[in-house]
Amino acid sequence: MEIPAEVVAGLRAARHICVLTGAGASAESGVPTFREAQAGLWEQYDPLELATPEAFLRDPKLVWQWYAWRRELISRVEPNAGHHALVELARISRQFTLVTQNVDELHQRAGSEYVVEFHGNIFNNRCFDGNCDVGDADTEASPPKCPHCGGYVRPGVVWFGEQIPSDALELANNAAVACDVFMSIGTSSHVWPAAGLADAARQNGAMVVEINPDVTSQSSHSRYRLAGKSGVILPELVRLLAHQ
Ligand code: OAD
Numbered sequence: 025m026e027i028p029a030e031v032v033a034g035l036r037a038a039r040h041i042c043v044l045t046g047a048g049a050s051a052e053s054g055v056p057t058f059r060e061a062q063a064g065l066w067e068q069y070d071p072l073e074l075a076t077p078e079a080f081l082r083d084p085k086l087v088w089q090w091y092a093w094r095r096e097l098i099s100r101v102e103p104n105a106g107h108h109a110l111v112e113l114a115r116i117s118r119q120f121t122l123v124t125q126n127v128d129e130l131h132q133r134a135g136s137e138y139v140v141e142f143h144g145n146i147f148n149n150r151c152f153d154g155n156c157d158v159g160d161a162d163t164e165a166s167p168p169k170c171p172h173c174g175g176y177v178r179p180g181v182v183w184f185g186e187q188i189p190s191d192a193l194e195l196a197n198n199a200a201v202a203c204d205v206f207m208s209i210g211t212s213s214h215v216w217p218a219a220g221l222a223d224a225a226r227q228n229g230a231m232v233v234e235i236n237p238d239v240t241s242q243s244s245h246s247r248y249r250l251a252g253k254s255g256v257i258l259p260e261l262v263r264l265l266a267h268q
Contacts, residue, residue, distance in 0.1 A: 027257070031248050032264045034205050034231045040119040042203035043110060044142075044196075044221055045254075048210020048236060050130050052104040052255040055097065059212055066090060076184045080152065084176050088167035091179040095146055098128045106209070107134035109258035116265060121199035123192075125211060125218050127181045140195045142188055142218055148180030188217060200224040209235045210254050213242035222246070 035041060047057035058071050069090065073079060080087040107130050114120040114136060122139050124131055127146040131139045149158050149168075153175035158168075168177040182188060196218075200206060206225035213219040222242055226232050234246040235257050243249050250257045 025250065025252050025257070027250060027261055027264060028248055031231075031233055031250070032261070034233075035113075035117075035261070035265055038117065038204040040121070040199070040203040041113070041117045041205045041207065042121045042123065042199040042221075042225060042230075043113075043207045043209060044211060044218060045110075045122070045124045045126060045131070045209045046211025046213075046218075047126060048212075049106055049124070049254050050101075050104070050126055050128055051210065052106065052253060053101040053130055055094075055101060055126075055128055055130075057210075057212075059214070066093065072184070075181070077152075077186065080176070080178060080183070084167050084178075088178075091146060091181075092166070095179075098130075098146065101130075103130045103134035104255045106254035106256075106258045107131055107136070109262045111135040112262045113258070113265070116262075121195070121203070123196040123199065123218075123221065125215065127179075140192050140199075142182070142192050142196055144179075144181040144189065146179055146181055149177045150180045152176040152178045184215075193217070196221055197224065200230075201228045203230050205233065206230045207233045207235065208242050208246065209258070211236070211240070211242075213240045 051057055074087050074090050111134050122131060122136055123142055124139055125143050127143055151158050151170040154173050156170050156172040158170050158177045170177055200221040201224050203225055206222055208222045222232050232246045233248045234242055235250045235254050237252055
């Protein structure tokens with residue numbers, strides 16, 4: 025698709041660009057998104073029903089094994105062209121904030137230095153009951169037990185119904201209200217409070233640009249909708265920005 029000249033001009037003039045990514049940003053790396061049907065071993069489960077504290081309490085082994093499977097899958101894939109283009113976009117921007125709902129570290133592996141992890145990180149573990157440091161837990165067990173309090177160890181991600189880490193929430197909110205351009209990339213914009221960041225940006229005068237092959241609940245509110253894959257659109261955008 026043709027990228028409107030106004031988008032390129034807006035990015036070029038921006039003093040602060042804020043980007044929010046979702047599962048679609050990792051789709052071209054081979055990480056399944058949340059709202060597409062799961063394949064193989066896990067096809068009978070709805071990921072949205074596994075990602076809750078209630079699901080973990082009901083069946084800790086099932087939830088732990090699903091995350092162990094996702095960890096293994098993620099550690100075998102590579103960042104894609106979209107992740108790499110965002111590293112370049114940060115480099116050529118005056119001020120740049122990257123907020124991700126993804127827990128897969130693919131932005132960091134591509135070379136993004138400052139990443140606001142809105143929903144945590146799948147490679148971290150924490151104690152379900154308390155705030156114990158579970159660094160030395162026996163990770164062979166399924167799930168392991170906290171070596172300090174004996175409670176279950178759980179993945180360090182944010183589940184439905186849980187609070188966003190306060191530092192991530194503050195950094196993301198501050199960037200959303202301060203930026204001139206807000207880009208919503210590869211997210212269905214169904215999950216709050218992440219979905220509200222684009223609204224906050226728009227209400228404070230930012231140009232909102234969405235990159236997604238499909239229409240989302242954010243599409244009609246975005247000033248520009250770039251219909252396509254982030255691994256295709258973002259490198260093209262960066263190429264246009266680099267040419268005066
Ligand atoms: P979703 O799975 O809800 O949405 C993925 C979006 O990516 C969809 O709108 C797709 O159309 C789009 N998409 C697919 N392939 C793409 C591509 N190559 N380029 C660009 N876009 C593409 O994922 P999220 O919106 O990230 O939270 O979901 C938000 C949160 O819900 C997740 O962080 C997770 C989940 O439950 C927690 O685990 C708390």
